[in-house]
Amino acid sequence: MTDIGLTALDRELKKGAAELLLLSVLEARPRHGYELGKLIETWSGGRLVFHLDSLYPLLYRLEERGWIKGTWVEKAGERRRRFYRLTPTGHRVLLRQRQTWNEFVEAVRLVTGGEHA
């Protein structure tokens, strides 16, 4: 495999993981964009960081696919905020992606775990 291929594969794997991360954090309840980024960073121990330039385009893409739905919520004395929630389709996609991801990680671990050395 070429270096270009490896770079592209790395990018694509990260992209798939990014979708799964956002859907997972939205599973429990609706959240706004900044909160999503903060939670992913905190829960990953600071290893995963989403900046504005990749977070929002991905949120809008997931919304276009019908996996999440954004709604402006107004609270007294506060600015309105756009909260995202999983749609029923998004729930189904999350379950499928989570299972596939876990099986893929396990398959990679079986090869890279050093048990065959």
Added chain:
Amino acid sequence: MPDWQPYIRPRLASLGLSPSREAEIAEELAQHLDDRWRDLVARGVAPDEAAHTARTEFDGARLEALLGTLRQARWKETPPPGPARAFSFDSLLIDLRHAIRALRATPSFTLGALLVLRSARAPRPRSSLSPTRSRSGRFHFPTPTALSRWGSAWT
């Protein structure tokens, strides 16, 4: 509170977003930068330095490029709808009669159009580098050709 709009609006202006959607996105991104600025200030960073950090943490060109790939960024390519016409079964029948007459007059065009419509319904291959799964549950990595096609894939 810093004004983020001069950093956000130019990045959205070149996209084909509808004016209302552009305003929504600008508001949402500005809120994100406000939140980031507040977090930094709360941690003891000087306001000016916090504003600089928040501004430099995102890549405007990247934001513009990624937003440009969305369907909503092609809103301006869609021609505005014409004047509304009241629906009636009479006009529907007239339109159908015209359509059938036109199709009968050009059978080769009709056949060609039907073939195109049929091929358009065929499932398109996924343009993805993620390992795909076969029915047997195995993961298959993409071919090198597919990898090189995806040189511009984004994260």
